[in-house]
Amino acid sequence: MAEWLSISDVRKKISESSAEEVTAAYLETIGQSRINGYTCTYDGALEMAKQADKGEGEGLLAGVPIAIKDNISTKGLATTCSSKILEGYVPPYDAHVIERLKAEGAVILGKTNMDEFAMGTSTESSCYGVTMNPWDLERVPGGSSGGSAAVVAAGEAPISLGSDTGGSVRCPAAFCGVVGLKPTYGAVSRYGLISYANSLEQIGPMATCVGDIATVMDVIGGYDPRDSTSINREISYRDALVDDVKGLKVGVPEEYFGEGVDGGVEKAVWDAISKYEEMGATWEKVSMPNTKYALAAYYTIAMSEASSNLARFDGTRYGPRNDGENWHVMASRTRAEYFGKEVQRRVLLGTYALSAGYQDKYYLKALKVRTLVKQDFEKALSNVDVLMGPTMPMPAFRIGEKIEDPLSLYLTDVNTVPMNLAGVPCISVPCGLSDGLPVGLQIIGKQFDEATIIRSAYAFEQNTDHNKARPAEVI
Amino acid sequence: MVYDNPDGVMIGLEVHVQLNKLNTKMFCGCSTKYHDAEPNTHVCPVCLGLPGALPVINRKSVEAAMKIGLALNCEIVEQTQFHRKNYYYPDLPKGFQTTQYDFPIVSGGKVVIEGEDGEHVVRITRAHMEEDPGRLMHMGTIEKSKGTLIDYNRSGMSLIEIVSEPDMRSPKEARRYLDKLRNILEYLDVFDGSLEGSMRVDSNVSIMGGQRVEVKNISSHKGAERAILFEIMRQKNLLRRGGKVVLETRHFDEARGVTISMRTKEEEHDYRYFPEPDLVPMRVSDWGPAIQESLPELPDTKRERFISQYGITGMHAKALTSDIRVADFFEIVASKADPRAAGTWVADVLRGELNYRNLAITSFTTEDIIEIIGLVVEEKITEKSAVDVIRTILDVGGSPMDVVKEKGLLKVEGDIVTQAVSESIVENEEAVQDYLGGTEKSLNFLVGQVMKKTKGRADARQARELLIAALKD
Ligand SMILES: [Zn+2]
Numbered sequence: 001m002a003e004w005l006s007i008s009d010v011r012k013k014i015s016e017s018s019a020e021e022v023t024a025a026y027l028e029t030i031g032q033s034r035i036n037g038y039t040c041t042y043d044g045a046l047e048m049a050k051q052a053d054k055g056e057g058e059g060l061l062a063g064v065p066i067a068i069k070d071n072i073s074t075k076g077l078a079t080t081c082s083s084k085i086l087e088g089y090v091p092p093y094d095a096h097v098i099e100r101l102k103a104e105g106a107v108i109l110g111k112t113n114m115d116e117f118a119m120g121t122s123t124e125s126s127c128y129g130v131t132m133n134p135w136d137l138e139r140v141p142g143g144s145s146g147g148s149a150a151v152v153a154a155g156e157a158p159i160s161l162g163s164d165t166g167g168s169v170r171c172p173a174a175f176c177g178v179v180g181l182k183p184t185y186g187a188v189s190r191y192g193l194i195s196y197a198n199s200l201e202q203i204g205p206m207a208t209c210v211g212d213i214a215t216v217m218d219v220i221g222g223y224d225p226r227d228s229t230s231i232n233r234e235i236s237y238r239d240a241l242v243d244d245v246k247g248l249k250v251g252v253p254e255e256y257f258g259e260g261v262d263g264g265v266e267k268a269v270w271d272a273i274s275k276y277e278e279m280g281a282t283w284e285k286v287s288m289p290n291t292k293y294a295l296a297a298y299y300t301i302a303m304s305e306a307s308s309n310l311a312r313f314d315g316t317r318y319g320p321r322n323d324g325e326n327w328h329v330m331a332s333r334t335r336a337e338y339f340g341k342e343v344q345r346r347v348l349l350g351t352y353a354l355s356a357g358y359q360d361k362y363y364l365k366a367l368k369v370r371t372l373v374k375q376d377f378e379k380a381l382s383n384v385d386v387l388m389g390p391t392m393p394m395p396a397f398r399i400g401e402k403i404e405d406p407l408s409l410y411l412t413d414v415n416t417v418p419m420n421l422a423g424v425p426c427i428s429v430p431c432g433l434s435d436g437l438p439v440g441l442q443i444i445g446k447q448f449d450e451a452t453i454i455r456s457a458y459a460f461e462q463n464t465d466h467n468k469a470r471p472a473e474v475i
Numbered sequence: 476m477v478y479d480n481p482d483g484v485m486i487g488l489e490v491h492v493q494l495n496k497l498n499t500k501m502f503c504g505c506s507t508k509y510h511d512a513e514p515n516t517h518v519c520p521v522c523l524g525l526p527g528a529l530p531v532i533n534r535k536s537v538e539a540a541m542k543i544g545l546a547l548n549c550e551i552v553e554q555t556q557f558h559r560k561n562y563y564y565p566d567l568p569k570g571f572q573t574t575q576y577d578f579p580i581v582s583g584g585k586v587v588i589e590g591e592d593g594e595h596v597v598r599i600t601r602a603h604m605e606e607d608p609g610r611l612m613h614m615g616t617i618e619k620s621k622g623t624l625i626d627y628n629r630s631g632m633s634l635i636e637i638v639s640e641p642d643m644r645s646p647k648e649a650r651r652y653l654d655k656l657r658n659i660l661e662y663l664d665v666f667d668g669s670l671e672g673s674m675r676v677d678s679n680v681s682i683m684g685g686q687r688v689e690v691k692n693i694s695s696h697k698g699a700e701r702a703i704l705f706e707i708m709r710q711k712n713l714l715r716r717g718g719k720v721v722l723e724t725r726h727f728d729e730a731r732g733v734t735i736s737m738r739t740k741e742e743e744h745d746y747r748y749f750p751e752p753d754l755v756p757m758r759v760s761d762w763g764p765a766i767q768e769s770l771p772e773l774p775d776t777k778r779e780r781f782i783s784q785y786g787i788t789g790m791h792a793k794a795l796t797s798d799i800r801v802a803d804f805f806e807i808v809a810s811k812a813d814p815r816a817a818g819t820w821v822a823d824v825l826r827g828e829l830n831y832r833n834l835a836i837t838s839f840t841t842e843d844i845i846e847i848i849g850l851v852v853e854e855k856i857t858e859k860s861a862v863d864v865i866r867t868i869l870d871v872g873g874s875p876m877d878v879v880k881e882k883g884l885l886k887v888e889g890d891i892v893t894q895a896v897s898e899s900i901v902e903n904e905e906a907v908q909d910y911l912g913g914t915e916k917s918l919n920f921l922v923g924q925v926m927k928k929t930k931g932r933a934d935a936r937q938a939r940e941l942l943i944a945a946l947k948d
Contacts, residue, residue, distance in 0.1 A: 071527075072527075073525075073526065073527040079526070079527075081526075086526070089526070091520075091525065091526070091527070092520070092525070093520050093525070093528075095527060190527075190529060191527070191528070191529050192527040192528070193527055194526040194527045195526075195527070195753075198752045198753055199752035225531065226529060226531055227529050227531075227753075228529070228530070228531050228532070228753060228754050228755050229752070229753065229755055304749065305749075305752065307561075307747075308559050308561050308570070308571050308747070308749070310570075311561060311563065311569065311570020311571055312524050312526070312568060312569045312570045313526075313570075314563065314565075314570065316565050316568075316625070317523065317524075317525075317568065318525075327564075327565050327623070328563065331563060331565075351747065354561070354747035354749055355745055355747060356745045356747075359747070359749075363749060
């Protein structure tokens with residue numbers, strides 16, 4: 001099969017046949033996959049589809065298959081963060097977003113590949129091996145939600161969930177030519193999302209079109225009393241699907257077009273901004289002077305939090321265990337063996353950044369920068385409605401090209417991490433190709449103003465052909 | 476009299492109090508009533524620290540902490556702030572403890588205790604909230620154990636750590652401070668001190684000429700007194716022999732009654748404290764007035780009221796208010812029986828008999844003591860018999876009247892005693908003559924005869940009075 005289907009396409013197919021048949025077809029496609037996008041498929045998927053058929057189409061996602069990033073807890077289905085340290089761990093509970101999906105009749109196809117513990121930009125640090133980019137199997141799908149983006153791009157799922165700590169939804173969406181949203185911090189409950197850097201991350205949807213992003217947000221968004229950082233507000237994301245950007249004020253931060261931005265990427269993004277002008281929007285250059293410090297602050301905060309968040313993986317309660325003459329030796333042997341190299345690097349650096357004598361110099365300084373970055377956004381977004389720029393400074397790079405040089409890999413996150421520091425919502429939509437590879441346009445909005453970025457992305461999609469581009473293997 | 480503290484002893488205490496009267500744990504909905512339960516039955520993803528689970532602060536924990544703070548005359552912080560204390564230990568399922576760091580919920584209070592030289596103020600530095608870890612259980616003794624089992628039922632219980640200034644000057648004052656603290660906490664109905672491990676104490680001890688030593692792992696008030704006494708002696712001996720008391724942490728071995736060095740300052744952990752991102756600050760300063768209003772009457776106030784309202788002695792009032800359950804018990808009894816008699820019978824007799832048997836006040840009913848006091852006041856039984864009744868009820872059981880009847884303790888009627896008096900005078904002429912001749916102790920012999928004739932049921936004092944009256948005629 002391997003074709004791009006929107007939620008409404010899927011529902012049409014279900015009405016013509018059944019949810020069971022649609023799910024079976026997806027499972028068959030996955031079975032023939034060449035991209036290694038799934039870590040496992042769910043053996044209860046067909047049963048869920050049958051239930052949806054019995055429910056006669058009730059629920060916003062009745063019978064619609066969805067792929068779930070492997071760091072979102074699914075009851076009865078292995079959840080490993082693509083790490084050996086969680087091998088065999090099957091959560092006894094569902095994440096909030098999974099409860100919501102089930103309540104709306106969605107069918108869980110399986111778990112998708114990712115950088116180990118979401119630490120990466122290429123999905124190369126997974127213990128299951130890299131996921132291939134459907135546009136070019138020799139290239140990375142981006143990361144860390146590489147599997148979630150790749151399976152949508154390859155037609156192996158119509159929609160998926162990822163998580164975005166510093167670009168982990170937007171980067172793979174851009175590299176794989178699909179749409180990906182990072183909601184405002186607090187818009188989606190993190191209950192059940194295995195933390196990497198908990199003050200930065202949000203679960204976000206990925207799909208072939210903006211409309212499906214809004215639908216999934218209507219399902220997973222909203223208040224959850226089990227997550228103290230979740231915010232209570234009434235909003236219909238689908239109401240924002242309006243093809244009208246007349247009078248929209250767009251800010252273009254010059255810092256997002258800094259050194260090292262690929263020419264093809266730059267052109268595609270400027271073409272997109274011209275298109276907005278054509279559609280009735282205006283644009284102006286804005287300055288985000290603290291952008292240059294954002295990357296260092298981001299990595300310091302993320303690693304610090306990670307060093308604490310990952311302390312629980314000690315082989316005592318779940319996962320594999322290496323023995324030792326006492327508990328501390330056991331725990332440290334276990335962690336040394338089953339955490340990958342990148343995870344160990346970040347845990348060690350984070351531990352260092354939080355240590356007495358260094359905390360002021362690193363962690364606390366990073367928090368100050370975070371405040372400055374936040375102020376940059378507040379200031380810029382007080383004059384314009386949205387900000388736009390390239391999601392990633394380059395298209396998908398080759399597998400193996402950067403993995404041996406962590407610093408160059410970290411640098412690719414330069415345009416995606418400031419939004420996580422500020423907690424603002426942002427979306428990546430396809431805006432053309434560079435040398436045959438997809439380019440993502442990033443649209444950033446004010447806190448809790450997902451409506452404006454969804455409307456902007458939707459209008460762009462309606463008035464361009466970019467989302468009609470398909471990888472070679474997909475119809 | 477002023478206590479001059481010859482060795483310059485300074486004792487500060489850090490008391491961990493488990494808020495075991497709350498219904499649920501600190502960050503999840505698990506029940507706190509795990510004390511008689513199978514291991515790992517009162518757990519959920521949150522208190523097991525399962526990947527992805529998030530904490531949500533229990534509002535009642537915060538309120539209880541504020542209650543405690545206000546009862547200890549502390550200031551309340553503007554908004555809550557939690558930190559992570561990072562260290563690895565198997566009882567800590569998340570690899571860090573959620574606690575408070577530079578913004579404790581309350582700070583700057585005081586407690587008044589009965590010190591070496593009268594009323595003595597112990598300043599409270601701060602009290603902060605934190606979660607309890609799980610509990611390790613060794614299979615057999617630590618040395619020979621084949622393995623360690625972990626019970627996470629306790630994991631995530633609300634704790635309050637109350638930190639005092641080093642204001643106590645003797646082991647006795649430390650003990651009194653702990654007693655007073657427990658008393659206040661029980662009054663607040665946030666804590667049941669009778670449950671195992673509900674109050675754990677770390678102590679800082681220093682004497683003149685030495686540095687401060689921290690003694691950990693003290694689990695009882697008596698243990699604290701012993702540990703501190705040992706530590707003062709150890710430090711004094713060390714200094715006397717020309718040694719140095721260094722900054723260190725020591726462990727109290729309760730069984731042997733000694734402290735053992737654990738680590739010196741150089742080996743201190745670096746806990747890498749940082750703010751907990753999963754718990755957003757909660758503004759609590761506005762709750763203060765309502766909580767202040769909801770505070771129950773505290774021990775010192777209750778004691779004063781008992782004295783003025785019931786006319787009982789200061790000693791009795793103090794004894795009765797030193798345990799909220801005894802105080803409540805007394806007030807029920809005093810409402811139905813003569814308050815002063817109630818004071819004596821509850822504070823002296825009943826408490827004495829209960830303490831002797833290591834029993835709580837709940838082992839006796841107010842109905843029974845009211846009935847017993849009634850019998851004494853109406854002179855139906857003697858005071859001695861009343862004590863006998865109390866003991867019998869405690870040891871064997873039964874109701875007061877059953878015991879009285881079974882043991883034949885009812886005072887005999889007046890004419891039987893009068894008859895016994897007349898008979899004794901007639902039958903013991905010699906003793907009568909001796910008495911009339913001035914030998915006072917002969918009267919005792921006659922009283923004895925009356926008691927014998929009445930099989931001890933007569934009141935000895937009454938018998939004596941009747942004999943004197945009869946012999947005057
Ligand atoms: Zn729990």
